């Protein structure tokens with residue numbers, strides 16, 4: 483048999499020959515003596531049209547099939563010049579592989595993304611989600627390709643961990659269903675006697691473990707699930723999301739930004755080239771202007787400004803912000819979007835944030851007030867990447883941990899990295915879902931993850 487992708491990509495080579503395709507009915511209409519089926523076999527965004535008529539022994543049966551029935555079609559591929567699609571199949575034989583019941587929820591009419599979210603097990607069969615999840619798969623591949631071509635080592639960092647990489651305490655705790663030891667008299671659990679012998683949580687970031695590998699392999703990356711128990715019910719926050727975290731040794735913040743910019747441009751180019759039909763669909767139905775914007779991004783430099791400069795711009799801005807801006811405050815989404823959408827109209831790196839609002843591991847700048855951090859902000863979303871050069875001075879690092887309320891004994895292995903050849907290094911984290919939102923124009927994070935885990939949602 484052939485896949486629909488092969489037929490479309492092989493174009494003329496299959497015309498006038500016998501083909502055999504297997505897929506699901508997306509639409510079916512018929513008259514007394516003939517009918518049309520739009521068939522999708524999952525390998526290609528577009529459907530293929532099947533024409534059938536009374537010559538089929540089972541014409542009546544086929545005519546009555548419900549949407550989403552699975553069928554196997556033999557026939558001749560004929561060119562259809564001038565039609566919407568370049569060819570169709572004149573069926574000589576259609577076998578029913580699996581019938582669908584008549585009440586399949588995805589009938590031809592367009593459904594809202596909100597409704598489709600309630601049927602996450604069926605939504606991959608809709609146009610929008612077929613496009614989203616193919617782009618997601620391609621983007622994941624592009625990321626591996628980008629790093630592997632540059633000789634980065636892929637590290638699998640632990641999902642269950644005893645440390646808090648961001649020092650922000652937004653963690654999901656891990657314990658067994660039935661604690662190995664009963665609660666203590668005060669009702670609390672004694673983690674020292676629990677499964678792992680200490681309190682553990684789901685990882686918020688693979689960075690700290692990634693750094694250990696960077697000190698051995700120089701250039702590494704992680705790509706895996708991360709978890710945050712932030713109670714933020716927004717369109718950009720999920721409790722479970724995927725993160726890509728490269729870590730590079732003998733490198734500073736400049737190198738870090740260069741890597742981030744190259745990587746993002748590479749992913750965009752790869753997806754534009756390898757999913758033209760899907761990207762065209764997003765451009766027409768989700769976000770007009772998406773293709774122009776992405777093409778511009780690939781061909782121009784990202785902006786780079788310091789946090790201090792960003793605050794100056796925001797203070798002078800004519801816009802009304804819900805949260806007023808002062809030096810020292812964290813930038814809110816409204817500020818991030820103002821900078822990228824109103825001021826620069828392109829991706830912007832904001833660097834050198836006040837140390838108080840950033841994680842303990844970031845390198846302290848000479849001014850003793852700011853750290854060598856960078857956030858990449860993009861139009862439509864805000865922060866998509868967060869990164870920094872790392873503090874490699876052991877004493878300064880210990881001090882920063884103390885300020886952040888972290889127990890240095892718990893991080894003894896992390897401090898060891900500074901003792902034994904702790905070369906300058908830097909890294910960043912790209913939120914994979916935010917990258918997919920950026921690539922597709924889809925505005926809610928719930929619609930770029932196969933099975934979204936957000937506050938108060940865990941159907942699966």
Ligand code: 4AD
Pocket residue numbers: 647648686687688689710712718719720721723725727728865866867868869870909910911912913914915916
């Ligand atoms: O800025 P964050 O918290 O940085 C880190 O975790 C560092 N350890 C990265 C590093 O330097 N290796 O997170 C990185 C990115 C954010 O820019 C954002 O895109 C994404 O991860 N992210 C989320 N995406 C979806 N839902 C959430 N709750 C997210 N939190 C962060």
Ligand code: MG
Pocket residue numbers: 857865867868
């Ligand atoms: Mg961040």
